[in-house]
Amino acid sequence: MAYQQTASSPKCPRFLILLVITVFCCCFATAKTQKSLERGASFSVEDDSGFLTSPDKSFTCGFYGVGTNAYWFSIWFTNSENKTLVWMANRDRPVNALGSRVSLSRDGTMVLTDVDGKIVWESSTNSTPTGAERAELLNSGNLVLKNPLGKILWQSFDFPTDTLLPKQPFTKTMKLTSSLGRGNFGTGYFSFYFDNDNVLRLIYDGPDISSVYWPGPGLSVYQNGRTDYNSSRIAVFDEMGNFVSSDGLIFSASDMGARVKRRLTTDYDGNLRLYSLNSTGSWVITWEALAQQCRVHGICGRNGICVYTPELKCSCLPGYEAVDISNWNKGCKPKFKPTCSQSQRVKFKQIQYVDFYGFDLNYSESTSIQNCTKLCVEDCRCEAFVYRGQKCYTKGALFSGLRSPTIEGSLYLRLPEPLSMETSPAANLTVFNSCRTNAVKIGTSSMYDHPSKTVRWVYLYSFAAAIGAVEFLFILSGWWLLFRRSQGMSAPLVDKYRLISSNFRMYLYAELKKATRNFKEELGRGGSGTVYKGVLADERVVAVKALADIYQAEEVFWAEVSTIEKINHMNLVRTWGFCSEGKHRLLISEYVENGSLDKHLFPPNFLGWKERFKVAIGIAKGLAYLHHECLEWVIHCDVKPENILLDSNFEPKIADFGLAKLFERGGLNAVSSHIRGTKGYMAPEWALNLSITAKVDVYSYGVVLLEIVKGIRLSNRVVENAEEEEAEMKRFVRIARRKIQCGEDEWIEDMLDPRLEGQFSMNQAAKMVEIGISCVEEDRNKRPTMDSVVQMLLECEEESNIQ
Known part of the structure; x- marks a missing residue:
């Protein structure tokens, strides 16, 4: 009714004028949104159109305001609710609403200044100017400074705050540190980082303590499914929703796939979560590190207890009160004055199903509760003790408290006597005089006794x-x-359930039959089975391998499948699942676009030198991972060009590694039950019935490496050599050794694929031939290890002078 009166009012023209002005201003502001900030230019808080946007409009960079007078120079998701921040330059020092601005100075440094002109933040971390010409925001959410040639001189990806974005590498120098709270962007207490032992961890680093809480602090590195062997300390988060780390941490978004905006964030509550943006602009959790939030250390502060009711709730110990009810990280303070007087009578309040992590002063086994009480009373530092199963733990501090019905035993809290107890009378109190050695247990009236x-x-x-x-x-x-439905599989139930509950999942045979259109398109076949192309229900293109009869044995299949799901490396074909239904045994792997190496390397096909070197070093890295970094050593046993697949960027991925021979780490040589491999690529020890080690893969790699250099099959060719036939491989090695020993000039050109026509790196080619020759030594003890091969190739990786 009011709207109708307004519409019929003579003031309507004024309303229309205001509307036109508003629309004009909005359009003007949109038009002024910038794609780059040039050298010498700036924009301020007052300038509402002072934003950088990514070309696809997914991300915006500018001033983010909270309240009326606090602004942060930030990057956020444009289309998310409440503009979800992913990076902040000045998280601990917001600038004023008036006069604050960000500029790209004449020396190429991006500078943020406050209202008084003081520099709050700048892109240069030292006194050396970057010399950047412009600032741009990329589609990945990365803010970059570029020189006139387009080279990136500085990028926000190198300085994350609490969020990691797809394509943003995570290295040993980085941390994802939480904010202090909802709407409070200051640096918080929880961090995701690479520890000194090369393992990714979550840590609470508060004012009073530092405590690692994920992965499980009570388990070893290997029990947590990680490895500390790889010291590269790098992790990658891709656009499909996969996270892979050098310490063996692997996880994926539950909605894994392309065309979804995602972020990995250390939240202010201490949990690490992977989020996906839905069509409404809200975020959905698709993975999280801790299913039980109370496992986060420090979440309820000192003397606080975390409990599910069923939502997470913090409470104080009896005799304590919250320091700040709006911030439980500050914990609880005692209502009494702590004392250590010998004349002070103390009592102990029993609290069932409660435990506190760490700060153990003493640990005793097979002891009575009386002795445990005495230990605490006689130690002035003791604030409580935990007693369960005749085991005693005296505590010097009470952090990271947890109440759960699964916790055995009780916590006995030390309190001064007398103390007015304001909590439930259900607990038992033990009164103790510190000058005496006898304790008197006083049973209080309990509601459970009525x-x-x-x-x-x-x-x-x-x-x-x-x-x-x-x-x-x-x-x-x-x-x-x-x-x-799997018709009587005999593997242990717990192993099967663990496989099914992970991202490495079990597929039904009917699913795979539909995905492959009744196994219509065959990609290839070999001794281990036939591979078909398929498309899953989530539109992922996959390779489905129907295993040969040799892998039908139930115990063999499950033993090897349980190992495949733990293995992940960029140079190994990713296996996503399996099927074990009736007589069917299948493996589901990623589909690799460019097929196998042999289809690109050998005539009539041709592969350029840069691609050849990339393939050589990639295969070496994949085998080094299998031999040296897996929890169990994996020997491929059938390295050959047909088992090397090339992706769209010609990055090699080793296939068929999953059904190879497994060896326990720390074990000695093992003897294979049957010969594996392909003639020409098999090491001599196979035929000699010797014990099999990882050196059989080194030999096969050497053959493949020399074939990459020569561009032809060396493994199965025989040539006439004077009075007898000689294998092409032996002839190649013999001639190469003679030329090297004689110091012949330009010897390497005679050993290379003539189709290269001089377009190769001399140093790289010489190194590859030398490595290949050493790998095919008859004496396996003279062959190098794969990690040393990687190191040798890396030394000449940057060599770019194509002759």
């Missing part, structure tokens, strides 16, 4: 137990039905 309430609680617990039993039966039935 007859009527006892009956009520008995009914309640009985009902809960009945519900739990029914739920257990449902779960057990579900498991049985699921594995019944």
Whole structure:
């Protein structure tokens, strides 16, 4: 009704004028949105159109304001609710609403100044100017400074705050550090980082303590599924939603696939989460490090207890109160004055199902609760002790408290006597005089001791137990039905469940039959099975391998599948799942666009030198990972060009590594039960029935490396040599050794593929021939290891002088 009156009012023309002006201003502001900031230019907080946008409009860079007078120079997702921030230049020092600006100075440094002209932040980390000509925001969300030739001189990707974006490498110098709270962008207490032992961890680094809480601090590196062997300390987060790290940490978004905007963030509550942006602009959690939020250390501060009700809730210990109810990181403070007087009587309050991580002063086994109490009383530092199963842990501080029905034993909190207890009277108190050695246990009245309430609680617990039993039966039935469909698989149930519950999943045979259109398009076949092309329901193009009869044995298949799901490297074909249903045994792997190496290297096809060297070093890296970095050593046993696949960038990926011979780390040589491999690429020890080691792969790699150099098959060719036939490989090695020993000039040109027509790196070619010759030594002890091969190739990787 009010709208109709306004519309009929003579003031309508004024309204229309205001509307036109508003639309004009909006359009003008949009038009002024910049794609780059040139040298000498700037924009300020007052300039509403002072933004940089990525070409695809996914990201915006500019001033982000909270309240009326606090602004941060930031990058955010343009189309997300509340403009989700991914990077901040001045997270601990916001600038004023008036007069603050960001500039690209004459020396090429990006500078943020406050209202008083003081520099709050600048892109140069030292006194050397960058010499940048312009600043741009890329489609990846990366803010970069470029020189006139377009070379990136500085980038925000090198200085993350709390978020990692796809295509943003994560290295040993970086941390993802949380904010202090919702809407409080200051540097928080939780960080995701590479520790000194090369392992990715989450740590609480607060004002009082530092405590690592993920992966499980009570387990070893290997028990947590990681490795500290690889010291490169690098991780990659790709656009498909996959995260892969040098320490063996691998995870994927539950909605894995392209065309989804994602971010990996260390949240202010200490959890590491992977988010996907949906069509409404809101975020969906597609992976998180900790399913139980209370496992985050320091989340409830000192003397605080984390409990699920069912939502996470922090509470204080009896006799303590919150320091700041709006910020539980500050914990709880005592209501009493702590004292260590010998005349002070103390008492202990029993709190069931509660434990605190760390700060153990003493640990005793097979001891009584009386002795445990005495240990705490006689140590002035002791604030409480935990007693369970005749084990005693005295605590010097109480951080990272957790209440859970799964926790055995009780916490006994040390309190001064007398103390007015404002908590539930259900606890037992032990009064102790520190000058004496006898304790008197005083049982307080408890609500559980009241007859009527006892009956009520008995009914309640009985009902809960009945519900739990029914739920257990449902779960057990579900498991049985699921594995019944696999028609009697004999692998241990726990192993199967672990595989199915991971991102490496089990597929039904019907799914794969549909994906491959009844196994219509064959990509190739070999001794281990036939490979078909398929498209899954989520539109992923895959290679489906139907395994040969030799892998039908149930125990062999499950043992090898359990190892495949732990292996991930950029130079190994990624295996996404398996099928074990009836007589069918299949593996589902990524589809690699350019097919196998042999189809590009040997005549009539041709591969350029840069691609050849990339392939050589990539294969070496993949084999080095299998031999030296896996939790179990994996020997491929069939390295050949047909098993080297090339992606769209000609990056090599080793295929068929999953069904190779497995060896326990730390074990000695093992003897294979049957000969594997392809004639011409097989090491001599296969025929001599010697024990098999990783050096068989080194030999095969040497043959492939020399074929990459020569551009022809050396493994299966025989040539006439005077009075007898000689294998092409032996002839090549013999001639190469003679030329090297004689110091012949330009010897390398005679050993290379003549089709290269001089377009190769002399140093790289010579190194590859030398490495290849050493790899095919008859005596396996003289062959190098694959990690040393990688090092030798890396030394000449930057060699670019094509002759």
